[in-house]
Amino acid sequence: MKSKSLSLVVLILSVCTPLHAQETVPMDSLVYELQEIVVKSKQPATKLVGSTLVSTIAGSNLQNAGNALDVLQQLPMLSVEDNMVSVTGKGTPAIYIDGRPMRDNTELRQLQSANIRRIELVLAPGAQYESTTNAVLKITTRRNFVQGLSVSNEAETRVRRKWSVNDMLDFSYHSKKWELFGTGYYDHDNSLIKGSTLNRLVYEGKPIETGTTFHSSYPENSAMGKIGFNFAEGNQSLGAYYRFTHSHTDPLNTGTEWMESETPLSRRISGEGNMRNNLVSLYYDNTFADKYHLHFDGNYKGANNDKANATTYDNAQQQGINSTQNQNSNLWAGKVYLDFPLAKGEFSVGTQASYTHTTLDYRMLNQAVETYIPSSLTDAKQTSLAAFASWTRQFGKFSLSAGVRYEYDDYLFTVDGKKDTDVSRIDNFLTPDISLGYYFNETSMVSLSYRMATIKPPYSHLTGGLTYAGEHEIEGGNPMLRDEKMHNLQFFGQWNDFMLQVDYIRSLDTYAFVKQIYPASTFQMLLHPVNVNVSELSTYLIWGRSIRHWRPEVTLGLSKPWMKLDDTSYNKPIFSYSCQNSISLPKDFYLSANMRGQSCGDMHTNRFAASWFVMDMSIRKTFLDKALAVKLTATDIFNTRNNDWSMNTYGILMNKCQSYDRRGITLSVQYQFQPQKSKYKGKAASEAEMNRL
Numbered sequence: 001m002k003s004k005s006l007s008l009v010v011l012i013l014s015v016c017t018p019l020h021a022q023e024t025v026p027m028d029s030l031v032y033e034l035q036e037i038v039v040k041s042k043q044p045a046t047k048l049v050g051s052t053l054v055s056t057i058a059g060s061n062l063q064n065a066g067n068a069l070d071v072l073q074q075l076p077m078l079s080v081e082d083n084m085v086s087v088t089g090k091g092t093p094a095i096y097i098d099g100r101p102m103r104d105n106t107e108l109r110q111l112q113s114a115n116i117r118r119i120e121l122v123l124a125p126g127a128q129y130e131s132t133t134n135a136v137l138k139i140t141t142r143r144n145f146v147q148g149l150s151v152s153n154e155a156e157t158r159v160r161r162k163w164s165v166n167d168m169l170d171f172s173y174h175s176k177k178w179e180l181f182g183t184g185y186y187d188h189d190n191s192l193i194k195g196s197t198l199n200r201l202v203y204e205g206k207p208i209e210t211g212t213t214f215h216s217s218y219p220e221n222s223a224m225g226k227i228g229f230n231f232a233e234g235n236q237s238l239g240a241y242y243r244f245t246h247s248h249t250d251p252l253n254t255g256t257e258w259m260e261s262e263t264p265l266s267r268r269i270s271g272e273g274n275m276r277n278n279l280v281s282l283y284y285d286n287t288f289a290d291k292y293h294l295h296f297d298g299n300y301k302g303a304n305n306d307k308a309n310a311t312t313y314d315n316a317q318q319q320g321i322n323s324t325q326n327q328n329s330n331l332w333a334g335k336v337y338l339d340f341p342l343a344k345g346e347f348s349v350g351t352q353a354s355y356t357h358t359t360l361d362y363r364m365l366n367q368a369v370e371t372y373i374p375s376s377l378t379d380a381k382q383t384s385l386a387a388f389a390s391w392t393r394q395f396g397k398f399s400l401s402a403g404v405r406y407e408y409d410d411y412l413f414t415v416d417g418k419k420d421t422d423v424s425r426i427d428n429f430l431t432p433d434i435s436l437g438y439y440f441n442e443t444s445m446v447s448l449s450y451r452m453a454t455i456k457p458p459y460s461h462l463t464g465g466l467t468y469a470g471e472h473e474i475e476g477g478n479p480m481l482r483d484e485k486m487h488n489l490q491f492f493g494q495w496n497d498f499m500l501q502v503d504y505i506r507s508l509d510t511y512a513f514v515k516q517i518y519p520a521s522t523f524q525m526l527l528h529p530v531n532v533n534v535s536e537l538s539t540y541l542i543w544g545r546s547i548r549h550w551r552p553e554v555t556l557g558l559s560k561p562w563m564k565l566d567d568t569s570y571n572k573p574i575f576s577y578s579c580q581n582s583i584s585l586p587k588d589f590y591l592s593a594n595m596r597g598q599s600c601g602d603m604h605t606n607r608f609a610a611s612w613f614v615m616d617m618s619i620r621k622t623f624l625d626k627a628l629a630v631k632l633t634a635t636d637i638f639n640t641r642n643n644d645w646s647m648n649t650y651g652i653l654m655n656k657c658q659s660y661d662r663r664g665i666t667l668s669v670q671y672q673f674q675p676q677k678s679k680y681k682g683k684a685a686s687e688a689e690m691n692r693l
Helices: 002-015 070-071 108-109 687-692
Strands: 044-047 050-056 078-081 084-089 094-097 116-122 134-141 148-159 163-174 176-202 208-231 235-248 252-259 263-289 292-313 321-342 345-364 376-394 398-415 425-441 446-454 468-472 473-476 484-495 498-516 524-546 548-564 576-584 588-598 601-603 606-608 611-621 628-635 647-650 652-658 663-672
Touching: 044 446, 044 484, 070 078, 070 116, 108 148, 108 163, 108 176, 134 446, 176 498, 208 663, 292 468, 321 468, 498 548, 498 647, 498 652, 548 601
Parallel strands: 094 134, 473 524
Antiparallel strands: 044 050, 050 116, 078 084, 116 134, 148 163, 148 663, 163 176, 176 208, 176 652, 208 235, 208 252, 235 263, 252 263, 263 292, 292 321, 321 345, 345 376, 376 398, 398 425, 425 446, 446 484, 468 473, 484 498, 498 524, 524 548, 548 576, 576 588, 588 611, 601 606, 606 647, 611 628, 628 663, 647 652
16 A cells, blocks of 8 residues: 555656745835635535635535645645735635634634535626725634534644744634633744845946845743633524734844945844733624624734834944834724625625724934934824615626725824824725626636726735835835726636636736935935836646546746836736645545746846745645644745746845745644534624734
8 A cells, every 4th residue: 555655756757747826925124915716626516606716615526625724725826835825816805714804823723624514716706895804714614513613723834944842832722602702812922034136226326236144033921811601592693702812032143234345234123022912802693584684793903012122233333223113003893784685695784993093103213314214203094974875686606796886095104203294195986896697508618707906905014114124225104105096807707627827917006126326324225115107917737637536737927027117017828827736545544745836037126036836745644534634745845946036126236135034844733622613693893904903
């Protein structure tokens, strides 16, 4: 048996040409990610329903994959890296489990693949979702859980360049009407990045070269506690929970700075950060007269983030640079909607409101640097109101969905107590969406959809404060950023074992990072976001088929951008490919071997280097009637992932060479005692505002 299994693995690795979409971009402050495609075959059967991909997990060999994250990384249009889920070209989706929003990434680790019935990926979200929601992931569980106590614990250790460990304990107690649940989580994470940056430009009529080297470690300790209740009787239910999160970081960056032929300066950048986050969520849900469904959600989120940074140089003549910043954010939000049948279809109408208040107190403690990076106290308040309506209906072989959303935003921005009239504004906008699908038969269908959305930039990009990044470098936000207006036209088609996705996006006033000369008494370069207009056409051809216990799948992708900034074009396409394999072996073993690659190409102002071959593998074994699971994962086995990129903006050509610690091994062990299904139905009243915070 061992020889047969080994032969099968060798066959997979030798026959499949590496095919994958865009490699996930390093978590750099200025990266605009082109999300990765990972596609799996017809078992589970994936069908196109309108603009929604519906995958049946129960009864397929993916029901033995492990947890929900292991399943998601094998499905069309989805990718998973370091427990973070993303959708190709659309970023992070809103995730719902049995109709309630996922508030913690730990929930996907807790949910076992054997308990998942169906997964739906909504690629053209309707008006009931906020305009910043580009995709929605709905997970439906399948088990009939017993009453009583349920406990699960998962421990994980990972070694790359540094050691990381975490442990998660989850419990719930169910009676006929009541449910009490809680989660505790601790994580020690440590990462290391090495590399160098080179800048070339003409300053005051002379060519200049300046650069840095860096060796950056980022240790973080975080803990989370969550407790809540749920009550259900008849057609109505209500519940609430409270969650507290705390994290502490101690980043350290050692390296050098240099300019022209000067002797490089050795520098040390150290820092300390503390983040505290409180979240309260409550809901009420009721179905009356057998057809009217009413739902209400309320949320409060409060966050505090303290940071202190110190830059010191070995040269005694070079003065140290110290700064501090304190950010406080508060969000109040509510949402109510009503669903009912109308004109042989389903109609939904609702409203939501939110109030957000964020303050940032930045203090530069070096008097010389403060002349061009001043201390400041910024205050941002936003009141948002929205109303929405949507309608769906089936017409024989045609399916139609249409919706409209109206939003009102009142944004007030002050600096040191004075209103900034250039930034403060009141916006009103109407965003429609429509989707039409046609079914030829069970294995052939097409769908065409159009969606307009207004997307607000993150609050971290709207700050007017600047931070010291080096003797000649500054980083900052841009309070002048305008909201993005996005037009998205999508086509989907499925024929037997093939699937085609074509996506055209026209983004007006989206944001991209640039580096340019900053007006100061000395030579300074500023890295910050600006508004740009971008068009992008992406297409992906997908093939997959189950061959007994082996499921190979192949994806070919192309992403072509059109963008121009300051007479410089950023139009180089990215070609991508992947080969994914999953194998169900005897004795409750499950094996996956995934390979991927991409060509060099542009994403906004960034040009990313090629990564032609990257490979990950994992093997999982269950014991004790699947109550105990052990999984071993190897990432970037051959250390071939390329994280280099360059930027050419406003006469400054920057090349960044960096090596991330993606190569490593992870061991996880999970034990579950009487797993039970949560009956909590609460949702996020303002998911977009929470993400912006």
